[in-house]
Amino acid sequence: MTESAVAVFDRLYRAGVPERPVVLFDRACVVGGSIAGLLAARVLADHAREVVIVERDQTEPAAQPRTGVPQDRHGHVLLPGGLSQIERWLPGIAAEAEALGGYLAGPDQQVVYHDGREQALASGEAAMLLGTRPFLEARIRSRVLALPNVSTVSGQATGLAYDVGVSGVRCGDELVSAAFVVDAMGRASKLSAWLEKDGYERPRMRRVQTGINYVTALFERAESSWEQEIACVLERFTAQSMPFELTVAHLSVIEDDQWLVMLMAYGDHPAAKSIESFRSTCAELPPVFAKAAGGAVTRGIQTYHQADSRRRDFTGLSRFPARLVAMGDAVASFNPIYGQGLSSAAFHAACLSEYLVGEPDLEVPAAGFFALQEVVVDAAWAISAGGDAARQDLITGAEVPEDVRRQRWAMSQIIKATLVDKTVAAAFAAVTRMQAHPATLRTPEMLERALAANQR
Ligand SMILES: Cc1cc2nc3c(=O)[nH]c(=O)nc-3n(C[C@H](O)[C@H](O)[C@H](O)COP(=O)(O)OP(=O)(O)OC[C@H]3O[C@@H](n4cnc5c(N)ncnc54)[C@H](O)[C@@H]3O)c2cc1C
Numbered sequence: 001m002t003e004s005a006v007a008v009f010d011r012l013y014r015a016g017v018p019e020r021p022v023v024l025f026d027r028a029c030v031v032g033g034s035i036a037g038l039l040a041a042r043v044l045a046d047h048a049r050e051v052v053i054v055e056r057d058q059t060e061p062a063a064q065p066r067t068g069v070p071q072d073r074h075g076h077v078l079l080p081g082g083l084s085q086i087e088r089w090l091p092g093i094a095a096e097a098e099a100l101g102g103y104l105a106g107p108d109q110q111v112v113y114h115d116g117r118e119q120a121l122a123s124g125e126a127a128m129l130l131g132t133r134p135f136l137e138a139r140i141r142s143r144v145l146a147l148p149n150v151s152t153v154s155g156q157a158t159g160l161a162y163d164v165g166v167s168g169v170r171c172g173d174e175l176v177s178a179a180f181v182v183d184a185m186g187r188a189s190k191l192s193a194w195l196e197k198d199g200y201e202r203p204r205m206r207r208v209q210t211g212i213n214y215v216t217a218l219f220e221r222a223e224s225s226w227e228q229e230i231a232c233v234l235e236r237f238t239a240q241s242m243p244f245e246l247t248v249a250h251l252s253v254i255e256d257d258q259w260l261v262m263l264m265a266y267g268d269h270p271a272a273k274s275i276e277s278f279r280s281t282c283a284e285l286p287p288v289f290a291k292a293a294g295g296a297v298t299r300g301i302q303t304y305h306q307a308d309s310r311r312r313d314f315t316g317l318s319r320f321p322a323r324l325v326a327m328g329d330a331v332a333s334f335n336p337i338y339g340q341g342l343s344s345a346a347f348h349a350a351c352l353s354e355y356l357v358g359e360p361d362l363e364v365p366a367a368g369f370f371a372l373q374e375v376v377v378d379a380a381w382a383i384s385a386g387g388d389a390a391r392q393d394l395i396t397g398a399e400v401p402e403d404v405r406r407q408r409w410a411m412s413q414i415i416k417a418t419l420v421d422k423t424v425a426a427a428f429a430a431v432t433r434m435q436a437h438p439a440t441l442r443t444p445e446m447l448e449r450a451l452a453a454n455q456r
Pocket of ligand 1: 031032033034035036037054055056057067068069071074075076077078079155156157158184185186187189190214304306327328329330333336338339340341342343345
């Protein structure tokens with residue numbers, strides 16, 4: 001019997017580190033030294049005598065924004081699902097981050113609003129790690145690069161070399177030879193173009209239009225009592241609820257006693273114009289936003305536009321080289337309002353570990369890896385791209401097939417019930433925190449419970 005997606009996801013979520021990993025390669029090479037690349041390197045360090053990460057950006061001084069990751073000026077929460085995965089590979093990292101000024105927010109310090117109404121509290125193993133993106137990335141980098149067999153090469157990868165499968169990474173005239181290669185070049189990865197040029201099949205790209213605009217600013221955080229109680233707030237608005245289409249507002253505690261406040265809209269919104277307009281928008285939100293944005297500005301407004309969510313399908317390709325996989329945003333980059341990217345990269349690392357522990361045939365393409373990874377990508381995609389497609393259809397008035405219409409209606413009932421029913425809220429939170437597969441919400445029992453709660 002084929003294993004269900006729910007079971008595969010759960011197994012990856014709960015897996016431990018390999019007890020007696022077998023060394024399969026002399027050298028493995030990872031292209032891209034950001035979150036996915038660093039976690040890939042950590043997994044490969046168990047199976048290769050040497051792991052080389054090729055990264056084009058300077059990563060020193062640590063914990064600073066950099067050009068290769070333009071989104072790193074904006075809020076990056078590490079969801080509980082991803083945090084537990086990263087703890088598995090780098091034990092003690094959350095405590096270490098906390099000691100350096102990051103913030104581990106327990107369930108009682110996280111508040112979620114839907115259209116201004118607070119969601120029922122969901123407890124459980126649900127700590128999130130808060131800090132700026134460069135801060136979180138620097139913590140992971142310092143731990144991975146401390147491994148004795150992991151090193152970095154500074155340079156821009158320009159293509160691949162091949163033997164039985166991939167045999168190395170080209171950086172201009174230089175060749176980093178490797179018996180296994182990971183593409184972790186992010187959403188603008190050049191892998192597809194390289195493969196096509198070299199006579200292989202290009203993975204199919206799927207896009208869902210998002211057109212989102214992020215506006216972020218940082219503020220001083222004082223020692224007042226309300227600021228000790230709340231660490232992370234998320235407000236989500238449905239399409240009709242805000243006249244200027246603000247869709248998400250988020251604030252979180254970050255290092256150096258600061259608040260990060262982030263406002264997101266589809267299309268333009270006035271908060272981007274000046275710090276005064278940013279504060280006026282905050283004044284229309286639950287009062288914590290105006291309070292946090294009322295402190296002294298420690299970093300002014302930064303903006304970011306993302307046109308689409310995109311995924312590349314690596315399963316079912318007929319001409320694909322052996323000894324090559326892709327991870328992180330290079331495979332799927334989601335609408336960031338769902339905060340799934342870092343956690344997805346961590347799950348991809350779990351897929352890589354399971355694949356390598358199984359001592360696969362390395363003379364054939366890594367189909368087993370891509371099949372596992374597809375389960376994780378589908379799970380995150382169902383939440384983010386599913387939500388965006390529903391929004392697009394609402395705006396354009398598109399005809400929606402009956403089964404999709406029913407699924408969306410059921411999900412709207414479940415979201416509504418999260419405001420009043422703790423069981424539904426907990427199940428929904430486990431999915432949005434990437435601790436459970438979305439299909440766990442699509443059961444008749446869950447819908448019945450949600451409908452009953454909504455009638456009360
Ligand atoms: C506005 C915004 C907010 C977000 N908020 C969250 C959040 O709250 N929580 C969350 O989990 N996720 C969030 N994300 C998603 C997250 O940023 C990504 O999922 C994550 O960065 C993916 O990591 P990655 O390593 O796959 O790719 P990236 O972080 O994009 O890194 C790719 C790396 O590859 C390098 N590279 C590229 N090409 C080459 C080359 N040819 N040679 C050498 N090096 C190369 C780049 O320099 C870079 O270091 C957000 C995204 C955006 C846009």
